[in-house]
Amino acid sequence: MERADYGMPFLLQYENVAWYEDGKVRILDRRIYPTEVSYVECTSHIEVAQAITDMVTQSAGPYTAAGMGMALAAFEVRDKSAAQQLEYLNKAAHTIGYARPTTANRMTKITSNCVEVAKIALSQDQNVVLAIFNDTIDSLNRRYTTMDKVGRTLLRQLPKNGKLLTQCFGETIIGTLFRAARESGYDLEVFCAETRPYLQGARLTASCAADLGFKTTVITDNMVAYLFETQHIDLFTSAADSITRDGHIANKIGTNQIAILAQTYGVPYFVTGIPDEDKKNREAIKIEQRDPQLVLECRGIPNTLPNVEGIYPSFDITPPTRISGVVTDKGIYSPFDLESYFEKEITRFY
Structure with missing residues (x-):
């Protein structure tokens, strides 16, 4: 089987994202990587959904875990009648699909497609578990290939020795960007905002950049203005958990404030990803x-007195006025012109 994860950093190789085998799904625990290389082992699809909720895997990792979780759900009812299997898989599709509310529109596309794959497999007397597993691999190949186009398009916005600021962890796009940069002889310098409280920028994005040999520097989330003042940053980029048709994006909390600073200091901000066909405006973002x-706390160690309260919105919304362009598989679009993206054939990559 030809795979599209060649030359990718360790944590973006398929087996190290989420993997179904022998009645179990193994998910790399990104909450503690790279301090520890440890896997969460799930023996039911409910455990997979809980792992997604608990952010064992983040960014696009849940999409892979969802498909593998559906293969596990099929394994759980492999000895039942066809009708019972489909009833169970439909329930599993909902459970896994809504494990993270903000991206439920994308996740349910994956899980619903797995149900359709199961229907076909049952009608042809095929192995349902294997059919869903293979379809998940096909989906991974599509996504990696699609995001490779995005990564290479973004790379063209950078000089050969460019300085790049990232936010959170853009998963496949980050991996394909760095892979393309290495293949094309770019000598990038990568700055990663740490991304509190899970530190995805420090642990995941920085690991990908360092894995592929680029000079990598982590900054705390409150150092961005200092960075813009003291370093010549060529470009700020992030992925997006949602891109609405009217140009608003939802991404990890803190993205909007970096976008404000980038605008103030004249640093272009390019969002990467595929616009959501079913989200018309910011009101559609949960x-x-x-x-x-x-x-x-940080990694389980309390930082405050017990009577201190906190707040943790996972995402914030950045308006189109702060976005220089949305980099897609079809090229770069103005955030004010995303409707034209849908005039062309829509890419299926989940």
């Missing part, structure tokens, strides 16, 4: 409120 305790 901001997930997570456990505030995570803000009051």
Whole structure:
């Protein structure tokens, strides 16, 4: 089987994202990587959904975990009648699909497609588990290939020795950007905002950049203005958990404030990803409120007195006025002209 994860950093190789095998799904625990290389092992699709909710895997990792989780759900009812299997898989599709509310529109596309794959497999007396697993690999190949186009388009906005600021962890786009940069002889310098409270920028994005040999520097989230004043940053980039048709984007909390600073200092901000066909405007974005305790501690160590309160909105919304362009598989679009993206054939990559 030809795979599209060649030359990718360790944590973006398929087996190190999420992997189904022998009645279990193994998910790399990104909450503690790279301090520890440890996997969460799930023996039911409900455990997979909980792992997604608990952010064992983040960014696009849940999309892979969702497909593998559906293969596990099929394994759980492999000895039942066809009708019972489909009923169970439909329930599993909902459970996994809504594990993270903000991206439920994307996740349910994956899980619903797995149900359709199961229907075909059952009608042809094929192995349902294997059919869903293979379809998940096909989906991974599509996504990696699609995001490779995005990464290469973004790379063209950078000089050969450019300085890049990232926010959070853009998963496949980050990996394909760095892979393309290495293949094309770019000598990038990468600055990663740490991304509190899970530190995805420090642990995940920085690891990908360092894995592929680029000079990598981590900054705390409150150092961005200093960075813009003291370093010549060529470009700020992030992925997006949602891109609405009217040009608003939802991404990890803190993205909007970096966009404000980038605009103030004249640094272009390019968002990467595929616009959401079913989200017309910012009102369609649901901001997930997570456990505030995570803000009051770092890696389980409390930073405050017990009577101190916290707040943890997972995402914020950046308006189109602060975005220089949206980099897609079809090229770069103005955030004010995303409707034209849908005039062409829509890419299926989940």
